[in-house]
Amino acid sequence: MKKKEALESWITDLIENKDFNELSTLEQNHVLEHITAEDYALERAIIVESKQLFLLADDYEPKQWLNENRSGGFLSATIPLYQALLAIAAVFLLLYIVFPFTRVVTEENGSHLTAQVDTLWLETIRYDTVEVVLEKEVVKEKIVYVSQAAGQVGNKEKPRLFNVPPSNFKPDLNAINFPNKGFSLKDDSMRISLPNVN
Amino acid sequence: MKLFKTDITKLSDEALMSRLIKSNDSIALAELYQRYGKKLLGYFINMFKGDVALAEDFLQDLFVKLMDKKHLFDTEKKFYTWVFTIASNMCKTHFTKMKLHYGEEEIIEGSKAFNECATNLHNEFDKQVFRLLLKEKIAGLNYEHKVVFVLRYHQTFSLKEIATITETNIGTVKSRLFYATKQMAAELKEFDPKLESKLFKIN
Numbered sequence: 593m594k595k596k597e598a599l600e601s602w603i604t605d606l607i608e609n610k611d612f613n614e615l616s617t618l619e620q621n622h623v624l625e626h627i628t629a630e631d632y633a634l635e636r637a638i639i640v641e642s643k644q645l646f647l648l649a650d651d652y653e654p655k656q657w658l659n660e661n662r663s664g665g666f667l668s669a670t671i672p673l674y675q676a677l678l679a680i681a682a683v684f685l686l687l688y689i690v691f692p693f694t695r696v697v698t699e700e701n702g703s704h705l706t707a708q709v710d711t712l713w714l715e716t717i718r719y720d721t722v723e724v725v726l727e728k729e730v731v732k733e734k735i736v737y738v739s740q741a742a743g744q745v746g747n748k749e750k751p752r753l754f755n756v757p758p759s760n761f762k763p764d765l766n767a768i769n770f771p772n773k774g775f776s777l778k779d780d781s782m783r784i785s786l787p788n789v790n
Numbered sequence: 791m792k793l794f795k796t797d798i799t800k801l802s803d804e805a806l807m808s809r810l811i812k813s814n815d816s817i818a819l820a821e822l823y824q825r826y827g828k829k830l831l832g833y834f835i836n837m838f839k840g841d842v843a844l845a846e847d848f849l850q851d852l853f854v855k856l857m858d859k860k861h862l863f864d865t866e867k868k869f870y871t872w873v874f875t876i877a878s879n880m881c882k883t884h885f886t887k888m889k890l891h892y893g894e895e896e897i898i899e900g901s902k903a904f905n906e907c908a909t910n911l912h913n914e915f916d917k918q919v920f921r922l923l924l925k926e927k928i929a930g931l932n933y934e935h936k937v938v939f940v941l942r943y944h945q946t947f948s949l950k951e952i953a954t955i956t957e958t959n960i961g962t963v964k965s966r967l968f969y970a971t972k973q974m975a976a977e978l979k980e981f982d983p984k985l986e987s988k989l990f991k992i993n
Contacts (some may be wrong), residue, residue, distance in 0.1 A: 597961050604866040607971070635975045639943060641917075641924050644945030649835035654827035654849055711853055 603627065605635045796832075803869035811860050823853060826870065830877055836940045837881045839929035852877055871954045874945070878937050878955055886934045893964065920978075929972040935970035938963055 603626060606615065612632045615623065623632060777783055798806070798821050806818040830852060834845035855876055863872055931939060937956060941947045942963075949956065952963045 597965060601964040604964060604971070605967050631975055634978060637920075638924060638927075638971055638974050640979065641921055642928060642939070642943045645921060645925055645928070646832070646836050646940065649832035649840070649845075649944070650828065650844075652828075652835060654823070654831045655846060665886055765911045 599626065607632060608639055611636065807860065807863050807869055810857075810976075811865075813865065819853070819857065822869070822873075829874070833877055833940060833945060834872070834881070836944050837926070837936065838884075840843055840925065848877075849866050852880060855880075868951075868954075871947075871951055872950075873909075874941065876956045877958070880938065880942075882933050919951050923978060924974070927977055930977075931970055931973065935966050937975070938966040939970045942967055962964060 603623065606619065606623065612620065614624075620629075627635075629772050801809075801818075801984060803822065803825065806822055808814075809815040809818040812821075822928045827849065831845055832848050834848045835842055838844045838848075845917055852873070856873065863869070864886075928936065928939065934956075938952055941952045942949075949960045949963050956963065977984070
């Protein structure tokens, strides 16, 4: 029984791995005692073609219903603890560079003072009256006459006509400029030249 | 709280299962799904004759089961053999139900139709037809032979690992592999083996 199993196993090994032509003469003779060359070739063809057939099934991809969970998305993604700590340290470092600690202290002092003066109660209101005494303005006018001023500097200025007061002198025009008193129109020889005069 | 976050992608499968058992860590479950989702989907597709929708349902059910039965996992053992054991048992249950509901003859009816088709196309068959027929033959294998065949030639598990997954011994695995191949070869006998060199150029 074991001999038969061993023989079957040996033939199967040969069929899986070698063409009939590739067998040694000794192997060929031994195989031919149990199986024909045609059967050997057909069985080998069956195995080789089966492998090719089975490979076609590998073209199919399984549905990704579990892979979706595997990725998890950004919000459900987990990161190691050391990465989280590094991120926090980096944030503090950035804050330190942008807002140095000194400025932070100053702001704290200011806020402390503000807290001390919490509420102011104004109890009395004083109204102060301020009296302002205004002195009356004194206007001093100094009249300087031209003649005097001119005398002071040594120049004698001629009196101007408009500075002479008006006189009551009235010349007699009839006596001086017009010796004849004239004549009437009817005596005038030239009246004929006037229209509508008779 | 841990000081340094653990890189989940560097943890072993068994360590992830430990986290899952201890704290219901959904991230660990997601990582396991990431690692094994595709392999298990391919396994189910191959076990269910290329039915992708059914395979996806089974994959989802498998991870629900994994959450429910996580306490049964022995962290000293390999996770992938454990998860494939669950997957294989799910397939076994499915095939048993199918047999009860429809009977074995109806399940392999499609294979008969393909045999007729192959006979008609005997003179013009090509690699494509052979693959279609082979697919049907694999689907027509009984559960014990099919699970071993798929685990071996798709998932490339070792014989020992397959024995663990199927809860049998290595001898049984070898024997099932041998007879699964032999059975399919017998059903595909109508193909001219002389064409092997041209059509099935084996690396």
